[in-house]
Amino acid sequence: MLYIKNILSCILVLPLIGAFILSFIPSSSRSLLRSVALNCSCLTFVLSLFLWVFFNKSVGTFQFTENFFWIPILNLNFSIGVDGISLFFILLTTLLIPICLLASWDSIQVDLKKYLIAFLVMEFFLIGVFCSLDLLFFYIFFESVLIPMFLIIGIWGSRERKIRAAYFFFLYTLLGSVLMLLSILYIYYQVGTTDYEVLLTFSFSPLEQKIMWFAFFASFATKVPMVPVHLWLPEAHVEAPTAGSVILAGVLLKLGTYGFIRFSFPLFPEACFYFAPFVYAMSVVGIVYTSFTAIRQSDFKRIIAYTSVAHMNLVMVGLFSFNMIGLEGAILQSLSHGFVASALFLIIGVVYDRHHTRMVKYYGGLVHTMPIYVFIFLFFTMSNIGLPGTGSFVGEFLILTGSFKANTTVTFLSATGMIIGGCYSLWLFNRIAYGNLKTQYFKHYLDINKREFLIFFPLLLGTLVMGVYPNIFLNSIHFSTNVLVESMYF
């Protein structure tokens, strides 16, 4: 398969090429700009589908690996590759970026060119995070994502509070990750390289593992986000434009869990076992607390933001069960949350584009005027709760099964989060969709158009497929997870 050898680097640089082309198109020709950006991101998605097609499902090692020299003197090189875990995160990224561009087709009025460039550059960074097999490059991409996201929140955010939100987002994440940088430097000093496959063969002493695990935890927990450092997330979500929220919930939160899976687990296994009760406690507090907080919010986006926190904490419970079922469930739940939360933010975006408010009290009885919209909303509300037949059910079921093996109390407590999840989701749906039409606030209603339907369709289909026949995802994930679990126990 010689012709497919460089496909990963093609996927990596294609968004960058797109951004480069965009920078030469005058900003007055808006339709050309949009179509170039959309075509470029769609092409990236198609190429990443090829990545999935040609992916060898029967091995758990890295595939499509490539090496580039960077600073040979210091033994720092750039190597990329995918395994079953990162494959789907790349697919998720490349799927969500065209959706984001479509979602902001008309709503972005100012500086459209910069907006599109920011999104394509962010796609480059995100794919870089998921495919780089070098700890230092992982860090570089991981941090670089902040810059376009910071600009997207700050420039195209909706209110004056956006500046505060952008600061929150930037500084919280940065403060967490400089500690990770410190331990990356220590690892480089100890091992002499930051190449991932070399690092896997190195074992640190228990004390080093504990300290460095904690430094990595500070960074990833801010991204997930775990409870005391989750404050940036609702702020950032509320202030970001719709597409920014989508990418934030869909991909950026997964950077944290991906980091745990990729680096914390295989590099510091003993520390992982040592700190597992701590993570359980924080996750359970996160699930219950944020679920309750979600009930009493008045802002549509804030509710969904808090549910994201709850679901990502459930993913953390699954990860730290340290068995195959829990880990696979956690990865699957990450993916399905990437679909569902993105779709919910897009649903908010639809009504926000029409009425320019996100307060729940202004909406009501939308089922009378927007039936298709309400159907989609219902579907994703149900998958947010975890109805059987949707991807979230499979993910949550696997997570709870896995954690039942590890710690029954934690399973019990996290399961209460699902019940409260039913509360806030259904109540939110009730308030928005049913009841009387609040004509004193809005006079005109419009159901979703063809473009918006096209946005929702792939997400709807993906969630359904993931719920009905999850094996097409799981059989690619399986062997890589197996390798991971083996490397942790032995």
Next chain:
Amino acid sequence: MRIETLLFKEIIILPELFLGISLVYLVLHSTFLAVRKNYPLIQTSILYLGVLVLFLSCLLVLNDGLDVLEQSVLNDTIVNDYVSFFSKLVIGSLSLFCLLMIQPYLINQKINQFEYILLILFAVLGLFLLCSSNDLLTAYLAIELQSLAFYVLASFKRNSTYSVDAGIKYFILGAFSSSLFLFGSSLLYGVTGTINFEEFKDLYVNVSPGNNADLSNISLVQFGLVFILISLLFKLAIAPFHTWAPDVYEGSPSASTFFFAVVPKLAIFVLLLRIFYYSFFGFFESWRYFIVIVIVLSIIVGSFGGIEQRKLKSLLVYSSISHMGYALIAFSAGTFESIQMLFCYLVVYSFSGLCVWSIFVLTRLKNNHLQKQNKDLTDLVSLGKSNYMLAIFFTTVLFSVAGFPPMIGFLVKISVFLTAIESSMFFVVLISILCSVIGTFYYIRLIKILYFEKVLVGKLYYPIQAQSSILISFLFFSFLFLFINPTLLYLFSYKLNLLVFTTV
């Protein structure tokens, strides 16, 4: 590459000689021309003549340095080696860029006398001599030459009280620190009877404070070294000795601030290396703890002090204080790699400083009745709208200065931290890496001002000259290139620390 036809390569101080003679000529030229011709004409011609002279001296430096032979002349007072070659080249090219960038500013502020250019050239001559000085007295004289030029540059705008005030402050405190240097040198001379670095090295090659019998002399040497160290840290504006810097930088004309914020740091670090690594490496452990305290202080002061600043210049001062702290981390690590990283850091620092200051000097507000330079941070508010490419460039450089990942500043910063970890300075690294997050806050505040604020009353800028925009875009692409291929930087600096360490 070597220009054989010049035949002067035996005279290793040729660049300095050339610069000095051309300076004398330029003084005569402009003095005699000034009584007859129009003033601005002379300024322009002197500017381009100065650029030409600097360019030619850089060429002469190149001609010498490729021999990479350590030679010393004038009774061992001047030495020419790879360190001096490299730092002269960097200083020369930085001053070249600086001269080209400040021209519109000088005209706008009506300080475009020919003396300004000549003073800058004198300072460059002093810095060149400082880079290749091989004894304490030459170093002192070189420091004085550049400092005297700086004092006058600081107070050059005579009708502004701030500028005169800055000049006086700079003069008094600078003279004080120079006297500390002299005092330290006299102590060293009293103990050893020599002022030559080479002879210091021969004397103290196997001596360190712990293992020698003759303790009284050793402690006197340590005493003298501390004085010299303090005086040089004064010049670098490191934290406990930094209090002159915000006032002086704020008060003096921006073009002068530009020059003495960016250019002289590297030369002073070269002198520090020559004294503390080349001559007195045995005393490493005794001054290291002192330096570590200074580092922590200056990083904390630089990061926290910058938060409340409302003026761009003061913010840049605090930024430079913390950056000198980071550079000192590499200086205090004392390993082979650390000197390499020190040079990398200083080069990248100087070039990013060049970018930031040139943007600062080039952006001039229209409708500014007082003809003031834009001073407040909020004056940059419409740059994102009116000159978008400049704003993007500014953002890139700021992220690099903040040490944010996909930029070269990140790479050199983590290289510095890496060397510190290698010599087990975990605590220092932890503090400085946390402070760097706080430091990032004021850089991203600048970015916020550039992009996020809604502009109610638009402020417009004068267009930028073609030559400046060409230079700026050149700098921008070299910035991007350095991250994609940083090997160049590391190769250069590797050769440098070979020289510092072969003799230890």
